[in-house]
Amino acid sequence: MKIAVGSKNAAKIKAAETVLWDIGNQNELFPIDAPSNVSGMPFSDEETMTGAMNRAEFCLTHEDIDIAIGLEGGVTETQHGLFLINYGALAERDKETIVAGGARIKLPEEIAERLRAGEELGPVMEDYSKNKNVRSNEGAIGIFTHGMVNRDEMFMHIMKLLVGQRGDWHK
Numbered sequence: 001m002k003i004a005v006g007s008k009n010a011a012k013i014k015a016a017e018t019v020l021w022d023i024g025n026q027n028e029l030f031p032i033d034a035p036s037n038v039s040g041m042p043f044s045d046e047e048t049m050t051g052a053m054n055r056a057e058f059c060l061t062h063e064d065i066d067i068a069i070g071l072e073g074g075v076t077e078t079q080h081g082l083f084l085i086n087y088g089a090l091a092e093r094d095k096e097t098i099v100a101g102g103a104r105i106k107l108p109e110e111i112a113e114r115l116r117a118g119e120e121l122g123p124v125m126e127d128y129s130k131n132k133n134v135r136s137n138e139g140a141i142g143i144f145t146h147g148m149v150n151r152d153e154m155f156m157h158i159m160k161l162l163v164g165q166r167g168d169w170h171k
């Protein structure tokens with residue numbers, strides 16, 4: 001059984017690998033640079049969810065892949081400000097794609113304003129935190145929770161929601 005994750009982002013790969021290992025899957029995980037086919041900075045639940053599903057479904061175009069994971073970050077407007085959101089999808093041939101949403105936090109207004117003006121969260125977070133490659137490491141969620149929940153842990157939770165809904169890893 002070959003499993004792929006539709007990203008080369010280290011936080012996403014680590015999350016997928018860790019949870020697959022924990023449920024007893026010792027097969028190699030294949031990272032694939034899968035397009036999300038949504039905007040670089042998704043701006044709604046719908047768009048972020050679609051990005052995760054598109055990434056997973058793209059991986060299945062590789063004939064040798066049996067199970068594909070897509071993980072996608074985005075933001076959404078609420079009456080109380082702009083929230084950081086994340087979604088995951090698990091796709092298999094001839095089955096309905098499984099979807100799950102992750103933890104969400106409100107972004108500070110100075111960050112929200114820059115995203116509304118068209119900037120992407122990755123570079124904005126590097127600028128704000130003076131850390132490099134935030135999106136592959138602690139993520140915005142790690143910075144704003146002071147390391148209580150980093151981006152890999154947040155995606156691990158989404159992974160658990162995906163594999164838990166699928167069940168039956170040994171069949």
Ligand SMILES: O=P(O)(O)OP(=O)(O)OP(=O)(O)OC[C@H]1O[C@@H](n2cnc3c(O)ncnc32)[C@H](O)[C@@H]1O
Pocket residue numbers: 006007008009012040041042071072073074120121122123125134135136138139140141142151
């Ligand atoms: O290589 P890929 O898989 O594309 O990983 P990514 O870090 O770009 O992540 P997404 O495309 O899923 O996220 C959409 C955008 O939001 C940014 N982003 C999302 N969550 C973030 C986080 O926690 N920290 C920093 N940037 C984040 C990201 O850099 C993109 O510009």
Ligand SMILES: [Mg+2]
Pocket residue numbers: 040
């Ligand atoms: Mg991206």
